[in-house]
Amino acid sequence: MSKLILVPTPIGNLRDITYRAVEILGSVDLILAEDTREAKKLLNHYNIKTPLQSHHMFNEHKSVESVCTKILSGQTIALISDAGTPGISDPGFLLVRTCVEKEIEVETLPGPTALIPALVNSGLPCDRFCFEGFLPPKKGRNKRITALTDETRTMIFYESPYRLVKTLNELALHFGPDREASVSRELSKLFEENIRGTLLFLSEYYLNKPPKGEIVIIVSGRK
Ligand code: SAM
Numbered sequence: 742m743s744k745l746i747l748v749p750t751p752i753g754n755l756r757d758i759t760y761r762a763v764e765i766l767g768s769v770d771l772i773l774a775e776d777t778r779e780a781k782k783l784l785n786h787y788n789i790k791t792p793l794q795s796h797h798m799f800n801e802h803k804s805v806e807s808v809c810t811k812i813l814s815g816q817t818i819a820l821i822s823d824a825g826t827p828g829i830s831d832p833g834f835l836l837v838r839t840c841v842e843k844e845i846e847v848e849t850l851p852g853p854t855a856l857i858p859a860l861v862n863s864g865l866p867c868d869r870f871c872f873e874g875f876l877p878p879k880k881g882r883n884k885r886i887t888a889l890t891d892e893t894r895t896m897i898f899y900e901s902p903y904r905l906v907k908t909l910n911e912l913a914l915h916f917g918p919d920r921e922a923s924v925s926r927e928l929s930k931l932f933e934e935n936i937r938g939t940l941l942f943l944s945e946y947y948l949n950k951p952p953k954g955e956i957v958i959i960v961s962g963r964k
Contacts (some may be wrong), residue, residue, distance in 0.1 A: 749852030823934035859957035
C-alpha cells in the first residue's frame with residue numbers, strides 16, 4: 742500500500758544512515774527534500790537515482806495537497822530534511838498531520854537526530870527530558886525561558902553559534918549561574934566538541950573561544 746515515509750538522514754557524518762533508510766530512498770517513487778542540492782550530496786554518495794522534489798517551509802502549505810493526492814493515487818513518497826529527523830525543528834509536521842487527517846499511512850524510520858546524542862553524552866539525567874528546540878530570537882523569548890524556571894526535567898535547546906553566549910547568559914540569569922549544563926558542537930563531524938560545566942563556566946568558555954558550527958545546549962532541570 743502507498744504511504745508517506747519519513748527518513749532521518751545524517752547530521753554530519755554521511756555514514757550515519759541505516760541500511761533500511763538507503764534501501765527505502767532507493768525504492769520510493771519520489772523523495773521530498775528540504776534542499777534538493779543538499780539532498781543530492783547524500784543521494785549521489787549512495788548512488789540513489791530516485792526523483793527529487795523540493796519541500797520546505799516556504800512551499801509546504803502549497804504542496805501538501807498535491808503530495809497527498811500522489812500518495813492516494815498509489816505513489817510511495819519519502820520525506821527527508823537537510824539533516825536529522827524531519828519534523829524535528831525541520832519541515833514535516835504539516836505533511837504528517839495532513840496525511841493523518843486523510844487516513845494516509847505514515848511511517849517514520851528511527852535514525853539520526855542531534856538532540857539524543859547531545860543529551861546522552863551530557864552526563865545529565867536522561868530518564869526525563871524536554872526538547873525546547875530553538876528559543877524565539879526576540880518576541881516571546883523571555884516568556885519562554887521564564888516558563889522553564891521550575892522545570893525539573895533536563896532541557897534541550899538548539900542554538901546558533903552567534904547566539905550561544907547570549908543564550909547561556911540568559912539561562913544563567915533565570916536558572917542561576919551554577920546550573921549544570923553541557924554544549925555539544927559539530928556532533929559526528931571532524932571537530933566535534935562536548936564541553937560540560939556550569940552555565941557561568943560555559944558562557945565564559947565560549948566568550949573566550951567564539952564557537953563555529955552547529956550546537957545543542959543541554960541544561961539540568963531544577964533540583
Ligand atoms: N532535524 C534536525 C534534527 O533531527 O536534529 C534538526 C534541524 S535544525 C534546522 C538544525 C539544528 O540542529 C542546528 O542549528 C543545531 O542546533 C542542531 N544540529 C544539527 N546537526 C548538529 C550537529 N551535527 N551537531 C550539533 N548540533 C546539531
